[in-house]
Amino acid sequence: MHFPPRYPWSNFPPVSIHSPESAVKKHPLYNASKSGDPEAAFRLVSELVSPSVTKSLIDRYATELPILVSAHALESSGVNAIPAALAELLEEKTGFESDTDVVQTNVVSHTGASGIHRIAHQAMFTGTIIRNRNYLLVDDFVGQGGTLANLRGYILDKGGRVVAATVLTGKPYSATICLExxxxxxxxxxxxxxxxxxxxxxxxxxxxxxxxxxxxxxxxxxxxxxxxxxxxxxxxx
Known part of the structure; x- marks a missing residue:
């Protein structure tokens, strides 16, 4: 059986969250964005990305020159366009390079799913990773953090380094992804x-x-x- 690789957390920093969950999920463009409309997704993230969070990413990681890599999550309704749109917008605002090669290879249907479903159905990835380069993970949402953990594991397994993660939204307590x-x-x-x-x-x-x-x-x-x-x-x- 093939497992998505994972690694211990080693003091990984809290996930940077841009907007409250209610603001994102009640936005009129949210459903179209989750279902694969890239224009809707870019407009959504443009309205909801946090200037202060973006500035903190620049201040903390500019010297690391990280590559922005998004989850490209597959949903039952299509390819979730929000992570790629957020990575594209952050590329514009931070000057960090953005990866478009890494993609999720399976449908896990995490949106609205129970905690046990999320654990049982693990996201898996493929794509080229540049050895010894720094990466910054980008996703639309952090809940239990399993998708980010698996994306980080994939990058580490291929010889890259992961310095941080940022998401459009998530519950504040989920920002602590590093296991205590x-x-x-x-x-x-x-x-x-x-x-x-x-x-x-x-x-x-x-x-x-x-x-x-x-x-x-x-x-x-x-x-x-x-x-x-x-x-x-x-x-x-």
Missing amino acids: SQTLQRLRDKHGKNLESWWPDKFGHSLDCLTESEARYLEKIESFESIRYRIAQAEQS
Whole structure:
């Protein structure tokens, strides 16, 4: 079985979020943008991108010369145009180079999905990565952060480096994508060695490669047996 690669987080910075979720999802151009209309998506992000967040990206990463790489997420209704539009706009405003070669290869249907569905259906990527170059991840939304984790893993696996991530919107608590040591310890304490040994066989990475939100979600589930059952059910849905 082929797994999307993942790596431990190593003090990865919080995801930079441009706009509140309500402003994005209630915007009249949102549905068209999610369904693949590039013109609608560019107008959407032009209205909602944050000048202060953009400036902070320039101030912090200009010396890193990162390449902007977007998730190009496949939705059941089409190719989500928002990540590419956000990367295009940020290229204009930051002067950072933008990648157009990396694409998602599978449909995961994460929009509106449950947490367990997101974990069971992992995004996978293909495309050329330049070894030893810095990358800045771009997506439309951060929820559990799994897509960003897998895109980061793909880039690292191909010899690139990932310095940060930015999204158009997401819940404020989801900005913390780097797994905190105390969260990992609570997850281990609750579900024991069963989860620790089963997880790499199932997903190809150890528990320390989970995002903070993924680990918190799994911690809330009552037992390891329930985690395994729910993932099996989600895989069949």
